[in-house]
Amino acid sequence: MARRSMRLVEFGKPFQLTKEEVPTAPKGGAVVKTEYAxxxxxxxxxxxxxxxxxLNTVLGHEIAGTVHDIEPGQDLKVGDRVAVHFxxxxxxxxxxxxxxxxxxxxxxxQDLGSTDDGGFSDYVIIPDVRLLVKEEKLTTAREAGCDGTLMWGKDVDDDTAVTEAKKICGSLGGFAAAIDFVNVAATFERIEKILAEGGMHVLVGLMGVGAPASVPLMPYVMSCHQMASLRVGSLPQLKDLMALVAQGKIKPPPISHHPLENVYDVLVDLKAGKVKGRAVVKL
Ligand SMILES: [Zn+2]
Ligand SMILES: [Zn+2]
Structure with a gap:
């Protein structure tokens, strides 16, 4: 079977579908057959x-799949299900x-999904097997329920969002910590309103589309809020996360699956704020 890849050939333009030979594992590395990106x-x-x-690279840095090719003598073998640290x-x-x-x-x-080809492809070349995290229960994330999830999209006004969030905290009156995966002005403002005194606002990833966001300084200082940032999780953190997922302790947001060929359109929707929860390419 050939390898299909969605290649970025021009910035801001739809990806190009290319078909190539299925790659073989480089020395010390592996090839992963993508299941989800x-x-x-x-x-x-x-x-x-x-x-x-x-240009001409394949995006997609959140990769899970199975080992397709690997040198013998490694801890992993062909067919093992893995998550990839990019x-x-x-x-x-x-x-x-x-x-x-x-x-x-x-x-x-060197990053898979930017400098090197990533997961919007049937197969990904992994330069170092140590980037792979074995997981036998990847299905857990798909099966875990998502009841209790509060939708915080643009269609929910500020007051409603804050009131609903505070209701969850009951007598605590606010959250001890809020982890912001979006990082735009709207989430900054809402988070400042729902944090308890001394609460922690954690920014994960890059700034969202439409940034720069600004911190509402007065409530931030008056409520002794703290802020920390994490651009990319480390390899040990990915291992911890996989263990938590396997134990069923992580409740994922709503997840929608999309075919590889549609990934550009999904990104356009994401940019326009039309994606609720997480969009995942399923191969
Ligand atoms: Zn990401
Ligand atoms: Zn180094």
């Missing part, structure tokens, strides 16, 4: 050319060794 706001920034990446780093410096590949001391900026 998350469609992320970072991909919107990348496809619009907000960051200097080479930040490669050099793999050998003291930061990379502990999985903090985003902070590679040698400054190696």
């Amino acid at each position: 998350g469609v992320c706001h970072s991909d919107v920034h990348l496809m619009d050319g907000h960051y200097p990446i080479p 930040r490669c780093g050099c793999g050998d410096c003291s930061r990379c060794e502990v999985g903090e590949r985003i902070a590679c001391l040698r400054g190696v900026k």
